[in-house]
Amino acid sequence: MASSFGDKIKFIIFGQSHGEAIGVVIDGLPAGEVIDLDELDKFLDRRRTGKNALSTQRKEADKPVFLSGVREINNNLETCGSPLCAIIKNLNAKSQDYAELLDKPRPGHADYTAYIKWNGKADMRGGGHFSGRLTAPLCIAGGIAKQILARRNIFVVAHLLECAKVRDKDFKDLELNNNLFENIAAKEFPVIDDLQGEKMQQEILKAREEGDSVGGIIECAVINLPAGLGEPMFDGIESKLAKVLFGVPAVKGVEFGIGFDAARLKGSENNDEFRIINNKVMTQSNNSGGILGGITNGMPVIFRAAIKPTPSISKPQNTISLSKLENSELVIKGRHDPCIAHRAVPVIEAAAACVILDLII
Amino acid sequence: MASSFGDKIKFIIFGQSHGEAIGVVIDGLPAGEVIDLDELDKFLDRRRTGKNALSTQRKEADKPVFLSGVREINNNLETCGSPLCAIIKNLNAKSQDYAELLDKPRPGHADYTAYIKWNGKADMRGGGHFSGRLTAPLCIAGGIAKQILARRNIFVVAHLLECAKVRDKDFKDLELNNNLFENIAAKEFPVIDDLQGEKMQQEILKAREEGDSVGGIIECAVINLPAGLGEPMFDGIESKLAKVLFGVPAVKGVEFGIGFDAARLKGSENNDEFRIINNKVMTQSNNSGGILGGITNGMPVIFRAAIKPTPSISKPQNTISLSKLENSELVIKGRHDPCIAHRAVPVIEAAAACVILDLII
């Protein structure tokens, strides 16, 4: 009833931040799909930690080990039809940093809600099952999905549209193609306009110095989807994507096309007029983000996800003691990210790729 | 695979705008729950059409007929445990208004995507299964859910937070209780600040005169939920609500708590500090909208949904001819709403009530 999604392909994420391992089961992948391990590693590297002062100093190699669902063929892996399981061992956990937190829930975290839900029996060391670390197995799944989609000429990429109020370029003002996508994916800091990216990084470092954190908005696009994908009403593309996106820790908002801005336009401004262009049905604008009635119209699918600022900050905060049921104070120790929005960029891609693969199979 | 949602309680919506009937099946309702038909009718009346120039002139009594799942007891209905089916007959359909549209897809509508998905076999008269009319059976379900929740002291209400750039008061600046909720629900036009509501209505009428339309943002709150509801990751409250909300026609964005604004705050500003107040664990602010890690924290659950402007406008628009595959023009006839955002307010409540009931049972 949780930690899983998908219809024809089922994705299940398991693990706690300081448990033995984290991992993913993918049931329903087509057989005979090659998994390029180098390419997968490059993708996983985009969310890896500890590369610089922009993120947590917890260093994890995060190399996936494949337990099932694949055969080794010519030094590579190929899916064999049965459920794929891949895991990552947890090696660099420092649970002592979390001792105080077992009694004092961190503001903005799931510590308190997990405590209530599981009657104090949750394993919340390092955030437990709610840790951002759980996005690593989602990225394994998404990295595999991206490879399978690319073979079908479908590409997914995201960038950091906004961070600490600094704004990157919008996808809607650019021509979306795989060159642009590869260009963004290859960058250390995932923006289109590197000058704006520089400013964002300065803001992140400034927040770090202040013992504080910043958030951001991620924009993602999927190109070359056929028209007619998705179901009406509650299994439309928007519903399917939103379900998974809101499962990514820290996401508090999701919008498609121009999203909330559509509410401020007239119908005559917001409607995307149909045109025949190069013998293909297209729309002149793409305010709908490629989706009408929950179903793709053949234009790029575009959406944005709002990432709240990392709740783990080193500034002193008010909280309570669960054992004494009285007010208390908290200074969070441990290694934390002053911003997770830039590292969440490949995570959002992964979520989108998994959902799209489930739809297209 | 579509038109349905829910885990322990399953909701299925069926029907086309100009078909024989529209309806809902609800499987899993607790037995022995009274359905107060007067109260249900009052709720359904809030989305009814044809009351004034603010909405379409299609007049439908929209009285639900209960086919199963209930027994008559003392001139009232009581659930009996087996699946409930309620339908509304379609009486006032004028399909001739739609003849041209079968070949010329309306910009902003599902006409084209349904045409592709179902190989030209969709019944798109009046928007078919994608019509806003399909929110009527959702409101039957939601109205029943609201009654069952109210008996458990849980209340759901929404208001039109923004329409045509005119802004109502925010829930976050008010004390949320059932008095306020009943007050809003009793109004002809669902806003907190009636002066702002007047301005919104003027904008809607102006758009109508221009043959155009406007959109809006709906804010919804659920109070008195216990802490600990919801599942981690992809079955969190946000995921469950978003899946259903994006199934409501015209919704293009969903955000929880302060949503996208959270992306612009520092962690120290956004975190909701825990406090013991009246021996209860509460948070000082409620930027998270009552949800941490996908699980309720006992504070009000608050979210917003962006409603795009009605795509059916009478202004001439560019489109294509599907039969000739060439560019064409379109002037939409028929009876349409210059705004659906105010009528969507009870629909959003209904969606929320169904999801919450499924969680709480």
Next chain:
Amino acid sequence: MASSFGDKIKFIIFGQSHGEAIGVVIDGLPAGEVIDLDELDKFLDRRRTGKNALSTQRKEADKPVFLSGVREINNNLETCGSPLCAIIKNLNAKSQDYAELLDKPRPGHADYTAYIKWNGKADMRGGGHFSGRLTAPLCIAGGIAKQILARRNIFVVAHLLECAKVRDKDFKDLELNNNLFENIAAKEFPVIDDLQGEKMQQEILKAREEGDSVGGIIECAVINLPAGLGEPMFDGIESKLAKVLFGVPAVKGVEFGIGFDAARLKGSENNDEFRIINNKVMTQSNNSGGILGGITNGMPVIFRAAIKPTPSISKPQNTISLSKLENSELVIKGRHDPCIAHRAVPVIEAAAACVILDLII
């Protein structure tokens, strides 16, 4: 969580025996499929009651009314992609016959278990949601599924293999083709060997005279399925069929191929050896019923379902009073079937057709 099945196509059955109507929603049918209403009626006629002394005297025309999911085209119906809902009104209910039963649960019926499950709030008039009448909407679904399958050259038929210890011929001793299937389906009493059918009918009438009832075993075959259908483990064909078959009232056993008899053979006797016959991979015997590892091997899928004797008999029986919680006696009045096994034959076909259609789409 109940009264529904299917993955890509979802079937939901609703209604109580003496409620307003019974019906079915089918979500996910391909668009553009013609529903031949005459053929559907012929199929429904095979389970109709009141034709002779072999079954209950409750006469219901049981004409389905289609509320959604179809368009009328050339005096016929065509699916349009959105969820199909069809209902049958309950017209000939005599609830007074059931007054005593509300306090005295009938042995062998769901009266007691439904009473406990739904805290005395179940609508058990005429058996409520557990009545054999609920197989009528399943037959609407199955009749439609059979038409769609037939267009893909896949045929489903069942016969009454055994009734009151009288045995019909076995499918495994016959060549299975559509001629044989149509021959069986056209018969008043669904057996292969009419002499044995005569004996069965005499036993049913004898049971009727004694105020008693008899059961039977139904054998069903599906031909022309491609190899490779079904999933490993818990979503194999056997699992999917069994889930639905055990949902048919009175089914107490299900076996595939030679079923329980396989447990008494040696491996060398039970294994079906592969052979190339007419350039096609076949097996020499078909003890597995066309299924290996949950997946079709291209041979006919064959299974059997055991139908217990109708629990409603007019002989006096011991039972209890639920209100007094003391022992009591019961003489069941009303119109009941001395045997339902022969009427269940098309129901088993319907169940199989729905499951197979869901697999093949």
Next chain:
Amino acid sequence: MASSFGDKIKFIIFGQSHGEAIGVVIDGLPAGEVIDLDELDKFLDRRRTGKNALSTQRKEADKPVFLSGVREINNNLETCGSPLCAIIKNLNAKSQDYAELLDKPRPGHADYTAYIKWNGKADMRGGGHFSGRLTAPLCIAGGIAKQILARRNIFVVAHLLECAKVRDKDFKDLELNNNLFENIAAKEFPVIDDLQGEKMQQEILKAREEGDSVGGIIECAVINLPAGLGEPMFDGIESKLAKVLFGVPAVKGVEFGIGFDAARLKGSENNDEFRIINNKVMTQSNNSGGILGGITNGMPVIFRAAIKPTPSISKPQNTISLSKLENSELVIKGRHDPCIAHRAVPVIEAAAACVILDLII
């Protein structure tokens, strides 16, 4: 879409016989449940191989490693609410034994159907995902479920009712209580009547000598279930159990209560009359196996599963060459069981325990 089951608790099985590891994910277990590892090991030992000449000589320690969902507390494990993953490494695989089989599908096995389903890309070494080895992770899940159920006073046990035509005593002729259950579970060979067990073992050894195999019938009982568990129609207990039981390799038939024999009785013989006994509602007989209308009536739930003879026999068999598409012969090498029915006894218990736990939570 496969290899998984469960509603409120989700069980997913993964792995191939000769892959890296096999395992299970269980999502939705209640938090705070102790897992007694010694007791779990004792349960797993009941299906272990290589103990004597009655089963395959492939020796696997089959010690589960827990990757997630638990915390170590006082040298024991306790569930923590998040998804539990446990794996078993594959150590003793001899894939060379299977080289010939890649081209020559074994009669009675899934070799051919998996080949077709996954376009020749399946990993069928050792039977791949269809191997009986995959019942080991099911037993981990079932062993945990049994411990949780036992704490709620619910007990599950199975015995080998029939093997090679030798018959053990029937549950219906015995008083079912936990003493009897523990007595059976403690035996090397799981029968009630040890003399009959001796005869069965002789038949198994005889089959082994002949290069052949035998099957059997397993009977399982669950006691102390409350009345009112289960849903009507397709989510009844019978449907839920059958779905999982048919997912156990080699099961070809499932029946509840007296099952197929019910089809040969009169209604007056088959109906279980209700009686008040010790102030409790009971039935005098239990022909229904404790289930009416898919819902428990408070009597023991009893069912039987038919296990076909092991298809891997060393006698020469006819088969085909997939590469040449011509007839061929096959002599299966490798280590195989002359009977799996006795080792399947705890597997059937495991399946039942998982399903019942899902219902009771």
